[in-house]
Amino acid sequence: MTAPAPHHAPAPHSYVSPIPVRRANLGDALASEWTKIRSVRSTLWTLGVMILLMLVIGLGVAAIAASSEAPMGDESALGFGFFGMLPASICVITLGVLTIASEYGTGMIRTTLTACPSRARVLTAKAIVFFLLVFTVTTVVAAIVGAGQVALVDTAASPSASDWLRATVGAGAYLAMLGLLSLALGTLIRHSAGAITVMIGLLLLPLVAALFMFSEALKSVQEWLFTYAIPSQMISLYAAQPPFGENGPSGWEPLLIMTGVAGVALAGAFALLNNRDV
Amino acid sequence: MIELEGLTKRFGAKTAVDHLSFQVRPGVITGFLGPNGAGKSTTMRMMLDLDNPTSGTVRIDGKHYRELDEPLKYIGALLDAKAMHGGRSAYNNLLCLAQSNRIPERRVGEVLDMVGLTPVAKKKSKGFSLGMGQRLGIASALLGDPEILMFDEPVNGLDPEGIHWIRNLMKALAAEGRTIFVSSHLMSEMALTADHLIVIGQGKLLADTSMADFIQQNSRSYVRLRSPQQERLRDVLHANGFIAVEAGSGSLEVDGTTTEKLGELAAEHAIVLHELSSQRASLEEAFMQMTAGAVEYHAHGTDVHGGAPAPGPQWGKTSQGA
Numbered sequence: 001m002t003a004p005a006p007h008h009a010p011a012p013h014s015y016v017s018p019i020p021v022r023r024a025n026l027g028d029a030l031a032s033e034w035t036k037i038r039s040v041r042s043t044l045w046t047l048g049v050m051i052l053l054m055l056v057i058g059l060g061v062a063a064i065a066a067s068s069e070a071p072m073g074d075e076s077a078l079g080f081g082f083f084g085m086l087p088a089s090i091c092v093i094t095l096g097v098l099t100i101a102s103e104y105g106t107g108m109i110r111t112t113l114t115a116c117p118s119r120a121r122v123l124t125a126k127a128i129v130f131f132l133l134v135f136t137v138t139t140v141v142a143a144i145v146g147a148g149q150v151a152l153v154d155t156a157a158s159p160s161a162s163d164w165l166r167a168t169v170g171a172g173a174y175l176a177m178l179g180l181l182s183l184a185l186g187t188l189i190r191h192s193a194g195a196i197t198v199m200i201g202l203l204l205l206p207l208v209a210a211l212f213m214f215s216e217a218l219k220s221v222q223e224w225l226f227t228y229a230i231p232s233q234m235i236s237l238y239a240a241q242p243p244f245g246e247n248g249p250s251g252w253e254p255l256l257i258m259t260g261v262a263g264v265a266l267a268g269a270f271a272l273l274n275n276r277d278v
Numbered sequence: 279m280i281e282l283e284g285l286t287k288r289f290g291a292k293t294a295v296d297h298l299s300f301q302v303r304p305g306v307i308t309g310f311l312g313p314n315g316a317g318k319s320t321t322m323r324m325m326l327d328l329d330n331p332t333s334g335t336v337r338i339d340g341k342h343y344r345e346l347d348e349p350l351k352y353i354g355a356l357l358d359a360k361a362m363h364g365g366r367s368a369y370n371n372l373l374c375l376a377q378s379n380r381i382p383e384r385r386v387g388e389v390l391d392m393v394g395l396t397p398v399a400k401k402k403s404k405g406f407s408l409g410m411g412q413r414l415g416i417a418s419a420l421l422g423d424p425e426i427l428m429f430d431e432p433v434n435g436l437d438p439e440g441i442h443w444i445r446n447l448m449k450a451l452a453a454e455g456r457t458i459f460v461s462s463h464l465m466s467e468m469a470l471t472a473d474h475l476i477v478i479g480q481g482k483l484l485a486d487t488s489m490a491d492f493i494q495q496n497s498r499s500y501v502r503l504r505s506p507q508q509e510r511l512r513d514v515l516h517a518n519g520f521i522a523v524e525a526g527s528g529s530l531e532v533d534g535t536t537t538e539k540l541g542e543l544a545a546e547h548a549i550v551l552h553e554l555s556s557q558r559a560s561l562e563e564a565f566m567q568m569t570a571g572a573v574e575y576h577a578h579g580t581d582v583h584g585g586a587p588a589p590g591p592q593w594g595k596t597s598q599g600a
Contacts, residue, residue, distance in 0.1 A: 015304070015455040017351040017423045019381055024348045032378035039370035040363060107361035108371075111418060114326045114355055115378045117344045277329040 029116055029125035037129055042098050047133075050091035051141050058084035058145035062152045069155055076159035077149040078167040079238040081142060085171055086231055092134055092175045093199040096182030099130050101192040110278055119273045123187065127266065130183055131176045139172030162251075163240060170237050170255055177258040178203075178230070184265035187273055203230050233257060279304055279457065280325060280426065284334035287320050287481075294320045296481040297334065302459045304425070307452045309472030309489070310461040313569050317481035318461045319357070322430050326355055338426065350379040353426040354419030359411035359435075364404030368395055368414050371403055372421060381422055389417040408435040416447070426457040433467055445471050465565035469493070479569040496564030501537050504529045504553035505544070514547050515540075529553065 037043050061080045065072075100123075103109040116122050146167050150159065159167070182199045189195040210225035226232060227244040233254035235243055242250035249257060280302040287295040295317040302308045312318050323329040325336045327343035338346065338353060346352050362371045372386045390396050393413040398406070403414055412432065419427055429448070433441045448471055452458045462468050468475060468489070475492050477485040485492065505511045508528060515522045515532065520540075522530040532540060537556050544551050 015425045015457075017425060019351055019385070019423055021348050021351045022380060024379060028378050028380050032374045035370060035374040035377055036363070036366070039367065039374070040365045042365065102363065102365075106363045107358050108363045110323075110326075110328055110357055111361045111375065112378075113328060114353075114357075115350050115375045117327050117346065117349055275330070278323070 024116065026121055026125060029121050030129060032116070033122075033125040033129040037099065037133065040102070042102070043095060043133075046091045046095040046098070047137055050088045051137070053087045053091070054081075054084035054138075054141050054145055056084070057087065059148045059152070062149040065156075066152045066154070072153070072156040074157045075240055076163050077153035077156040078146050078159050078163055079235075080149050080153070081145055081167055081171060082231075082235050082238050084145060085142075085175065085234055088138070089175055089178055089203060089230070089234075090200060092138070092179040093182045093203065094196055095134070096130060096179035097186035097192055097195040097199065099126055099183050099186065101186035101190060101195050104190040105192055113278055120270055123266075123270060123273055127180055127183060131180055134179050135172045135176040137172075138175045139168050142171045143168045157240070160240075163238075166237055166252065170252065171234075174234065174237055174255050174258055177255065177262045181258070181262040181265050184262065184269040187269035188265075207231055228257070230258075279339055280459065281337045282321075282325070282334070283337075285321065285324060285331050285336060286333045287317070287324060287329060288332045294481050295324070295331075298478065298481065298483055299334075300476050300483060300486050302426075302457055302476075303474070304457040305452060305455050306473040307448055307458040307460060307471055308474045308476060309468035310459060310476050310478070311465065311468055311565065312461075312463065312478040312484075314463055316463075316478050316569070318463075318478065319430055320481075321478070322355070322357065322428060322459075322461065325428065326353075326357070348379040348381075348422070350375065350381065350422030350424060352422075352424050353428065354422060354424040355428040355430075356412070356415040356419045356432055357428075357430050359408065359415045362403050362411070362414060362418070365402055367400050368403050368406075368417075369399040371414065372418055375418055376421055379422055385421060385423075389420045392420060393417045409437060409440045412436060412440065412444075416444070424456075426459070427451060429458075429460045431461055431463070433462070433464075441467075465562045466560070469561050477565070477568060479571070484568055492564075493561060496568070497561055498533070498559040498564075500531050500533045500557050500559075501535055501540050502529050502531050502553060502555050502557050503540060503544075503551060505549055505551050507549050510547070511544065511549050511551075514543065514549065518543060531557070 058081050061083045062077055065077070065080060100109075103112060112122060113119060146159075146164065150156075182195065185199055186192070186195040189198065206225045206229040210222045210229065213219075213222035213225075227248040232244065233249055236249045237252075237254045239250070242248050282301070283299050285295055285298040286293070298317075298321060310318055310321075320329060324331050325338075325343070336343065343349065343353075366374075368390065369386060372389065373383065375381075376383060376386050387396070387399075390399050393416055395410065395413055395417060398410065403411065406414065412435070416429070416432070419429070427448075429444075432444050432448075436444065448458050448460060452473075460472065472489050475485060475487055475489050476483070487495075502525065503511060503522075508530070512522050512530065515530070520532050520535060522532050525531045537554050541551070541554050544554070
């Protein structure tokens with residue numbers, strides 16, 4: 001047994017970090033989150049697959065339409081972008097959930113929150129970095145796909161400036177908002193697989209359920225689901241005319257709806273994250 | 279300086295931490311000891327504001343953790359070696375932490391060098407061994423060159439070389455005037471590193487004492503005797519008021535005396551001795567007795583305490599031991 005040193009009094013001096021301390025702000029958290037999102041392979045994979053799906057399906061469907069030479073009335077070729085956007089949204093959902101839930105899965109969240117005890121700041125930084133990344137990538141890819149579609153299909157009406165804006169910036173913002181909803185859900189559920197499953201269910205199940213609502217009694221529910229299910233909202237975003245009649249969403253309304261839903265979910269995520277044990 | 283005041287944490291009906299109050303002073307290594315499930319990790323998580331206390335407060339240099347501007351520059355913590363994203367390289371894991379506290383990027387290289395991980399800096403931390411993961415966790419704790427360091431079970435799963443390295447690191451850090459707070463469930467480890475000791479069991483404070491006092495109070499010293507004339511030796515001891523207890527392999531143990539006294543006594547009666555030695559009960563044993571009443575999960579069928587009655591919680595502070 002070693003003889004213990006007779007320590008009783010505290011040391012006369014205490015150590016002070018030589019690195020100057022300033023007030024950390026959102027900018028520091030943003031830099032940190034940007035490093036995080038760009039340094040894991042899942043970001044590369046999900047966004048890579050998303051780009052591929054948008055390009056291959058969007059242009060593939062347009063090529064098929066071009067070969068059929070059927071008239072398209074006053075719809076533009078940009079609407080074919082929807083078929084790439086739907087599977088792309090699954091990639092965005094995955095990335096959105098992983099942005100936070102992977103931290104819970106690995107235990108990194110504890111390290112993150114000891115480094116930045118302001119939980120609101122951490123979530124805000126994650127949301128901003130994720131939103132800008134997804135918005136930029138999808139908008140650029142949607143623009144490329146749109147240009148290809150319009151060039152391929154010459155039987156369609158030529159899109160107006162507002163059609164272009166909705167099919168690019170609108171689609172990008174819609175997907176990014178859907179991703180923010182996923183991020184919020186990932187924060188609430190704290191489990192990657194669980195949150196992704198819930199999000200994919202939310203994406204697809206209402207429409208599938210509506211397909212089988214044969215009963216007259218459920219007619220109104222079925223109609224509502226057909227009109228407001230996420231894929232329906234996406235189609236509405238592309239369409240020149242409201243596809244579900246005057247009552248359904250049209251123009252920029254789908255984006256407003258998704259922004260509202262994501263906003264509510266994020267508010268819940270902020271509240272819970274702030275009060276919960278990690 | 280870390281101050282805990284009446285810190286309490288309940289999970290439903292179970293009280294994990296029960297009105298814990300103590301101080302962790304700078305310049306010394308404070309060992310935080312308790313059996314598994316005693317509430318050590320919960321206490322440490324509350325100190326870092328990860329868990330909300332049911333009641334009570336923790337102050338770090340007088341401030342609540344959330345009030346610290348750039349906390350990594352005050353306090354570095356190793357909670358769980360695997361609390362990193364495995365898909366990210368060691369360098370990037372540290373870089374994102376550095377950026378959140380405006381720590382210059384060159385510091386990342388410095389701490390990696392300090393813990394000897396420079397050759398694997400660009401490798402994903404997923405492939406790291408337990409020891410390497412532990413070193414990475416320590417690197418993250420040192421990142422802000424903080425005044426306070428907290429390590430939760432830092433030697434768990436390390437090889438002897440790694441254990442030696444951590445011990446020396448902690449001593450060097452304390453010598454620079456830093457506050458070191460280290461938890462363990464191994465008394466022997468604490469005896470080698472800690473200057474001050476805080477023992478908890480079932481969330482309650484059992485002892486808050488200097489290591490020296492703890493050793494003095496809790497290590498029973500006794501004399502062991504072995505003789506070919508054991509019967510006679512026993513009679514002589516008895517006649518002189520010593521209580522000899524038979525121990526294994528034909529030896530006798532006598533409490534509360536010295537080798538000198540017993541040697542002279544044996545010489546007086548011309549008894550041949552094959553062994554006359556001074557013994558100390560291990561601190562591990564003392565620790566186990568202290569926490570016997572507060573062990574969360576007992577293994578059945580193995581009576582490690584040799585049938586000694588479980589002492590009350592104030593045992594280590596007042597009584598003179600067995």
